[in-house]
Amino acid sequence: MRFYFSFCLLLVFQFSFAQTSDNAFKKPLREVISQIESQFKVKIRYPEDLVKDRFVTYAGWRFRPDFDKTMSNILSSLDITYSKEGEGKYKLQAFLYHLKTPQEGKEQLEYFSTLYNDKQGWEERKAQLKSEMVQALKLSPMPKPPGTKPIITNKRIYDGYSVENVALEVLPGVYTCGSLYMPLNPKGKVPVILNPDGHFGDGRYRADAQYRCAMEARMGAMAFSYDLFAWGESLLQFKATDHRRALAQTIQALNSIRILDWMLSLKNADPKRVAITGGSGGGSQTMLITAIDDRIKLSVPVVMLSSYHSGGCPCESGMGVHLCGGGTNNVEIASMAAPRPQLVISDGKDWTQQVPQVEFPYVQKIYGFYGQQNQTANAHFPAEGHDYGLSKRLAMYDFIGKHFNLDVKKVQSKDGKFDESKVTIEKYPSMYVFGEKGENLPLNAIKSFEELEQVFGKASTK
Numbered sequence: 001m002r003f004y005f006s007f008c009l010l011l012v013f014q015f016s017f018a019q020t021s022d023n024a025f026k027k028p029l030r031e032v033i034s035q036i037e038s039q040f041k042v043k044i045r046y047p048e049d050l051v052k053d054r055f056v057t058y059a060g061w062r063f064r065p066d067f068d069k070t071m072s073n074i075l076s077s078l079d080i081t082y083s084k085e086g087e088g089k090y091k092l093q094a095f096l097y098h099l100k101t102p103q104e105g106k107e108q109l110e111y112f113s114t115l116y117n118d119k120q121g122w123e124e125r126k127a128q129l130k131s132e133m134v135q136a137l138k139l140s141p142m143p144k145p146p147g148t149k150p151i152i153t154n155k156r157i158y159d160g161y162s163v164e165n166v167a168l169e170v171l172p173g174v175y176t177c178g179s180l181y182m183p184l185n186p187k188g189k190v191p192v193i194l195n196p197d198g199h200f201g202d203g204r205y206r207a208d209a210q211y212r213c214a215m216e217a218r219m220g221a222m223a224f225s226y227d228l229f230a231w232g233e234s235l236l237q238f239k240a241t242d243h244r245r246a247l248a249q250t251i252q253a254l255n256s257i258r259i260l261d262w263m264l265s266l267k268n269a270d271p272k273r274v275a276i277t278g279g280s281g282g283g284s285q286t287m288l289i290t291a292i293d294d295r296i297k298l299s300v301p302v303v304m305l306s307s308y309h310s311g312g313c314p315c316e317s318g319m320g321v322h323l324c325g326g327g328t329n330n331v332e333i334a335s336m337a338a339p340r341p342q343l344v345i346s347d348g349k350d351w352t353q354q355v356p357q358v359e360f361p362y363v364q365k366i367y368g369f370y371g372q373q374n375q376t377a378n379a380h381f382p383a384e385g386h387d388y389g390l391s392k393r394l395a396m397y398d399f400i401g402k403h404f405n406l407d408v409k410k411v412q413s414k415d416g417k418f419d420e421s422k423v424t425i426e427k428y429p430s431m432y433v434f435g436e437k438g439e440n441l442p443l444n445a446i447k448s449f450e451e452l453e454q455v456f457g458k459a460s461t462k
Helices: 002-017 029-040 067-078 102-112 119-136 207-218 232-236 240-244 247-265 281-292 321-326 330-335 355-368 390-403 449-461
Strands: 043-045 080-086 089-094 151-158 161-171 174-183 190-196 222-226 269-279 298-302 342-347 376-381
Touching: 029 043, 029 067, 067 080, 102 330, 102 355, 119 281, 119 321, 119 330, 161 207, 161 247, 161 449, 174 207, 174 232, 174 247, 190 207, 190 247, 190 281, 207 222, 207 390, 222 247, 240 247, 247 269, 247 281, 247 449, 269 281, 269 390, 281 298, 281 330, 298 390, 321 330, 330 355, 342 355, 342 390, 355 376, 376 390
Parallel strands: 043 089, 190 222, 190 269, 269 298, 298 342, 342 376
Antiparallel strands: 080 089, 151 161, 161 174, 174 222
8 A cells, every 4th residue: 555655646747747859748727727826916816617627738948027918828728818807817618719809809800901991802802702601601502492381380370460370391301480471461572670589598489589579560560580590490390409509590590591592482571671680699680681691681690689799608609700701790781781771789788789889880891881871770778688678679660661661650659659569479488480399390390410411411402
């Protein structure tokens, strides 16, 4: 026993003190962090899983007299970043590929300004971005549609609008579900509004999503609210963890395109008045679909325009669209809407807090290349947070109503204010296409992400 204990001590001594070039001067990360804390008189906290069984090569050689340079030298090779929490206090976290600092976002916009300074230069940049983004999404060539008819169930009639449950087969055995809100007794051509869901609790079933779409319908538009991939009824086919797979971004883009294909096939749809609006992850979809699909004539991205945040979910950034054109960001992507009308909605408590000072002026500059600055606007709510709340919806109603010449009086009170009180908020089961327990899911529906990859691969090569 004494011999075994002595042997272990010898191994520890050799490992701790015998770093040489033969073993790349390797040290445990935890030990290096303790050395940093001691040398620079700071405290560094971290989740245990982040440092467990991790080592730093050439550890001692990475130290510098400057704390920040030392931290950068040591952590960059491990895909770990750090942030300051207070005087002498820091926190470690895994590298967030989708996130830069606000200053880095500003600097990237300044760099973009060196790439083009007029309409022609911007059009060339936009064409490059669009082509590369479609390629990054693996939607070129576009997968062949199954050609099946939509599944439509359970029509409900309310005050000035109707609601139906709809499922579209976007790939063989792959369904996307949503709710179609239609105005009652429409006259002439009817505007089309896509409402992709975002990362809010309860998905498209929540009250604010129902308010938004019902109000759009009561104003005279056909509105479609639909699930994120592997959310809502998509969970009948896929696991919740599949939502954080990179291909989710492609499937969500494909869902929007297929939904728009179907809505524009309806006999009273107006192809000259097509809009899209969503918040959070739905805001990311709004900017992306507007950038790659010229059929979109108006867009309202909500709480998602940022020069330094590309979307924290792989369904927003997993396919690398922000690496296109040598690197881009949501400001350039949103600017690809120009000169089509666009309302940017932002707030003061998330990554859109600097939109009025930084991001929106850049968007305006791009619209200026077309002489169309009046086609874009920013509704900023400095005291609000990350949602698609009432004030944000009111701004959207007003913008779409004016640009699409909708009958806003149908949704206004006597004093001229928008009034949502006549909207009926439904209970979730009434909005299901496939039944409360998924009992009506089509027999050909696939049931795994692995099957999806196979189906997508086959559809993309035909």
